[in-house]
Amino acid sequence: MNGFISRGFGGHRRVPEELADRLPPGQYVESGFPVLTAGPTPKVDTADWTFRVDGMVGQERKWTWEEFGQLPFEDVPCDIHCVTKWSKLGTTFRGVPVDVLLDAAEPLGSYAVQYSYGGYTTNLPIEDLMDGKAWVVTEHEGEPLPREHGGPARMLVPHLYFWKSAKWVAGLRVMDHDEPGFWEERGYHEYGDPWKEQRYWND
Amino acid sequence: MERLTPVEQKAPGRWQVATVAAIKPETPQVKSFRLQVPMWMALADGEVSPYFHDVVVEGDQVEVRGPFTSYFVWRGESPVLLVGGGSGVVPLMCMMRHRRLTMPELPMRLVYSVRKADDVIYADELDGDTVLTFTREPPGDWSGHTGHIDADLIAEAGVDSGIGFVCGSNAFVETASQLLLDAGFDPQQIRTERFGPTG
Incomplete structure (x- = not known):
């Protein structure tokens, strides 16, 4: 930008020192x-909800809400980072590790698309969904996940910007x-x- | 994939220099800034708005970057219903102006909800295509709509299909987008932008 600086611009908001290394x-x-x-905001009834793993897999899998509830859940304390620049630190979700879902379907491809009720999609390498890095969550801070935050179920991929965690998630396509x-x-x-500030196309 | 505008093709996400061409007090709480950017007109908002409000004077150069994405963008689809709550009217007014300049015959209506007379942004630009409602304190001589937006107000706007742009607080957007669904809009044709309070 040729050293050009907007006159009088004060710069970023202050960060509490004890949180600096998490931000x-x-x-x-x-x-x-x-x-x-x-x-x-889509309305998704748990009676109609299913979660699928499809695409390039050894075996397509589908769980109803009731079947999904039988899978192993765990608490996920994490920090989340939105590309619009807010971060929420030390928040806890509860859900099923994506490893469990992928293992059941035997993925054969290296990429995945999360797809949602309402038509939203987001893509990522499949390894970013593996090894305890991603969950399908149904609770936040001990309560059922509110509809506006993606309830009944959303993806949680906290190491990437939060648009990579699809709300109202309906499945994964390998x-x-x-x-x-x-x-x-x-x-x-x-x-x-x-952490690399990969917000936009040219970042 | 959506068609990119010439600006997006030329400079997606790149820093550009803008000049503050005009500053206009709109209400006691809001000033509008006109930025001149080569091939691009937009308003910066959010983190930098206090800087604009308190520091910038006409003639200043500022660094801007964008446009970042191509979603809350009107590309001439028709008819158009714009629904704004409070300062949520800002991006919608850009669409109104663009339509006024380029295709004034195209059906576009704005439903605009504000709390009180002092909160009306762009007061001198609102015309017969705007349905205005005051939720708290209407001006003393006001004979138009009062109260929160509802199905009747959306019906009065007279657009029940096409594309809808909704911008305002989260609560406002939840209500308004549901009203558009009830009015018959396709969910895929309702685009929303939300700001606090946070839940």
């Missing part, structure tokens, strides 16, 4: 839980190539690592 570059600490959704999802086609970064 990726350009982020600020948010105590609330902002809602960001591109369209109307693919042999990377295919941009909803925001990835509209200017957001293909991968979205908050």
Whole structure:
């Protein structure tokens, strides 16, 4: 930018020192839980809800809400980072590790697309869903996940920007190539690592 | 994939220089800034708005980057219903202006909800295509709508299909987008932008 500086611009918000090493570059600490959704909030009844793993898999799998409830759940304390610059630190979800779901389906491709009720999609390498890095969660802070935050179930991939954690998630499609999802086609970064500030296409 | 505008094709996500061309007090709480950017017009918001509000004067150069994404963008789809709550009207007014300049015959209506007279942004630009409602204190001589947006107000706007853009607080957007669904809009044709309070 040729050393050009906007006159009088004060720069970023202050970060509490004890939290500095948990906050990726350009982020600020948010105590609330902002809602960001591109369209109307879908209504998904648990009676109609299913979760699928399909695409390039050895065996397509589908769970109803009741079947899903029989899977091994765990608490997931984590920090989440939204590309719009807020981070929520030390928050706890509860859900099923994606490892459990993928293992059941025997994935054969290296990429995955999360797809949601309402049409949202987001893509990522399948290894970012493995080894305890991702969950399908149904609770937040001990309560059923609110609808506006993706209830009854959303993906949780806390090491990537939070648009990579699809709300109202309906399944995972395993693919042999990377295919941009909803925001990835509209200017957001293909991968979205908050520690590398991969927000937009040219980052 | 959506078609990119010429600006997006030219400079997706790149830093550009903008000049503050005009500053206009809209209400006691809101000023509007006109930024001149080569091939691009937009308003910065959020983290930097206090800087704009308190520091910037006409003629200043500022660094801007964008547009970042191509979603809350009107590309001439028709008809259009815009629903804004409070300062949520800002991106919608950009669409109104663009339509006024480029395709004034195209059906576009704005439903605009504010609390009180002092909160009306762009007061001198609101015309017959705007349905305005005051939720708390209407001006003394007001004979128009009062109260929160509801199905009747959406019906009065007279657009029940096409594309809808909704911007405001989260609670406002939840209510308004549900009203658009009830009015018959396709969920895929309702685009929303939300801001605090946080839940």
